Amino acid sequence: MSEVRAEPPQAQWPLYEVFVRGKRGLNHVHVGSLHAADDQMALRHARDVYTRRNEGVSIWVVRSADITASSPDEKDPLFAPSGDKVYRHPTFYDIPADVPHM
Amino acid sequence: MNQTHDANPAHEAGSVYDGLLAGEADGHWAFGTSFEDPLAGVDTTVPEGVDPGDLAGYCLMLGDDALVLSHRLTEWCSNAPDLEEDVALANIALDLLGQARLLLARAAAADPAVVPALPDGSPVPPEDALAFFRDEPHFRNVRLVEAPTGDFAATVTRLFLCACWRLALLERLATSRDQVLAAVAAKGVTEVTYHRDYAARWLVTLAQGTEESRRRTSTALASLWPAVDELFGSHGVEPRMAAAGAGVDPATVRADVDAVVDQVLAAAGLERPQVPAMSGVRDRTGRDGLHTEAFGHLLAEMQAVARAHPMGMW
Numbered sequence: 001m002s003e004v005r006a007e008p009p010q011a012q013w014p015l016y017e018v019f020v021r022g023k024r025g026l027n028h029v030h031v032g033s034l035h036a037a038d039d040q041m042a043l044r045h046a047r048d049v050y051t052r053r054n055e056g057v058s059i060w061v062v063r064s065a066d067i068t069a070s071s072p073d074e075k076d077p078l079f080a081p082s083g084d085k086v087y088r089h090p091t092f093y094d095i096p097a098d099v100p101h102m
Numbered sequence: 103m104n105q106t107h108d109a110n111p112a113h114e115a116g117s118v119y120d121g122l123l124a125g126e127a128d129g130h131w132a133f134g135t136s137f138e139d140p141l142a143g144v145d146t147t148v149p150e151g152v153d154p155g156d157l158a159g160y161c162l163m164l165g166d167d168a169l170v171l172s173h174r175l176t177e178w179c180s181n182a183p184d185l186e187e188d189v190a191l192a193n194i195a196l197d198l199l200g201q202a203r204l205l206l207a208r209a210a211a212a213d214p215a216v217v218p219a220l221p222d223g224s225p226v227p228p229e230d231a232l233a234f235f236r237d238e239p240h241f242r243n244v245r246l247v248e249a250p251t252g253d254f255a256a257t258v259t260r261l262f263l264c265a266c267w268r269l270a271l272l273e274r275l276a277t278s279r280d281q282v283l284a285a286v287a288a289k290g291v292t293e294v295t296y297h298r299d300y301a302a303r304w305l306v307t308l309a310q311g312t313e314e315s316r317r318r319t320s321t322a323l324a325s326l327w328p329a330v331d332e333l334f335g336s337h338g339v340e341p342r343m344a345a346a347g348a349g350v351d352p353a354t355v356r357a358d359v360d361a362v363v364d365q366v367l368a369a370a371g372l373e374r375p376q377v378p379a380m381s382g383v384r385d386r387t388g389r390d391g392l393h394t395e396a397f398g399h400l401l402a403e404m405q406a407v408a409r410a411h412p413m414g415m416w
Contacts, residue, residue, distance in 0.1 A: 013184075034186055037307075044300065048190040 015064040016042040018049075020056040028060050036061075141204065145281040148212055152346045157280060158213035159242065159339045160349050162232070163389060164271070165205030166243035169233055170397075171264055172198035173404050177251045187254075190300060194261070197293040201286060206232045208282045216240075225415050226408070234408035238401055239391035245380065246329035248388070248397040255308050255315065256322035262301035263326060266362045267333045269294040270355035279347040302366045309370035324375040331379035334359075337389040 013035040019028035031050045036042035042061040051059065070078055082088070148154050175195035182188035210217045210228030217228045218235040226235070247264060251257055272294060275287035308315040334356040343349025367374065386392040408414070 035184065036186065041303075044303070045186040045190070048193050049186055052189070052193055 013037045013041075016046070016061045017064050017067060018042075018046040019060040019062075020046070020050055021058040022055055023057050028058065031055075033064060039063075141282065141285055144285045146208075146211060149279045149281075149346075149348060152280060152348045153342065154212045155215075156339050156342050156346075157348065158209040158216045160343045161205045161209035161212065161283070162216065163242040163337070163339070165202045165209060165232075166241050167247050167264070167268065168198040168205065169202035170241070170243045170400065171247040171261075172196075172202060173400060174247065174249075174251050175257070175261070178257065183254055191257070194297050194300065197290075197297065201290050201293070202233070203229050204282070204286045208280075208286070211282075220412050224412050226412065230408065230416070234405045235412070238393055238398055241391060241393065241397070241401075242389050243393075244329070244332050245388040245394055245397075246326065246333060248394060248400060249326060249329065250396050252322060252325075253318055254304075255318035256326065258301050258304040258308065259319060259322040260326050261297060262305050262366065263330060263333075263363070265294050265298035265301055266359050267352075267355070269298055270358050270362075271350050271352065274350045274355070278349065283348060298362075305366060306370045309372050319370070320372055323372060324377060327375040327377050328380040332382075332387050332389075335387060335389070339389075 014037075015033055016036055017033050018031050020031045021028045034042065034045050034049055036045045039061065042063075043059060046059045046061050050056070148157055172195045175191050175198070178188065178191045180188065182191055206229035207227075210232060214228070217231050218240075220226055220231055220235060246260065249260065252260075269291065272287040272290045276284055276291060278284040278287065305319065308319045310316070334352050336351050336353045340349055341351045344351040344354070364374070382390075383392055408416075
């Protein structure tokens with residue numbers, strides 16, 4: 001409805017990933033996935049499936065196919081180098097007592 | 103991290119992030135809940151000038167509409183075309199069941215004489231007694247809600263027609279002089295708005311979909327349409343409740359409902375069916391307790407377990 005994509009008919013609706021922001025949350029959190037025929041239906045399905053216990057105040061949906069993910073094969077080159085660099089944590093400073101919200 | 107956080111004097115003063123931690127009793131939910139009680143603090147006395155018997159009868163009408171439609175929708179549980187629609191239909195059924203519960207409880211409180219007698223010491227609450235121990239002639243729902251569920255197209259079409267009508271009623275009822283009716287209506291408006299949106303989207307999708315989905319949708323519309331006239335018929339109770347400022351005469355919402363229905367039918371490329379209205383018997387219809395054959399089967403299924411255990415705790 002919102003966007004027509006030129007694709008051949010499929011036996012199953014495409015997969016969407018759902019992100020919900022809770023009442024007290026500052027960010028949207030990935031809660032799961034679902035099938036829907038289009039973006040608007042995905043939003044409504046997400047409302048029905050993932051916010052029925054009063055969890056959310058805002059929903060994002062995105063087609064799973066539109067997410068670019070890192071590959072498990074790249075795990076070491078991507079993440080291993082940061083494993084031994086503890087000095088990148090800002091824990092080597094003394095915080096003055098009068099600095100709030102730290 | 104926690105230790106650092108707790109040791110910080112700023113914590114006691116309250117930090118902006120404290121709200122992220124689910125406090126109170128809802129910590130076990132992913133995002134917190136805090137459901138609101140729709141009737142908390144609502145005045146339950148019958149307003150002056152409103153006949154308690156009329157108020158009870160009126161609440162039974164609106165409550166029975168919701169209860170019976172809810173039951174029809176629950177017939178889809180585990181049978182819907184896919185998981186997401188299954189949950190969507192169950193959500194809608196639960197919304198309606200919630201409305202029915204409050205309305206039947208209001209009916210029982212306004213006029214206890216409407217509640218069927220149960221054995222002494224039965225723990226069944228009045229709203230359950232009304233739902234599960236009344237016989238067919240005492241149900242006041244319109245006949246549209248009791249029609250057999252049929253296929254998905256028929257379900258969506260019936261839900262659409264009912265939601266358009268009920269939304270128009272509830273919107274006006276939100277200013278009822280009866281505080282309970284007003285509160286139930288105000289809460290129901292948001293629910294039924296979503297039901298209408300859900301059903302209207304599917305109605306257009308199915309009607310504009312494949313040849314088969316269009317055929318099924320127009321067949322459903324034609325078979326349900328005869329029961330639409332009854333939605334706007336004024337039973338004796340409704341005009342009296344409207345005159346007392348506590349109810350809505352359904353005859354007065356017809357123009358508004360027609361406009362919405364016509365708009366969606368136009369988007370769906372469907373015509374209003376030219377079929378005669380379903381007749382009553384000596385002017386008696388669903389509101390008078392006159393129902394169709396399908397309703398007896400529905401009640402049997404809905405009531406059998408409760409009736410077998412009148413002393414049961416649920």
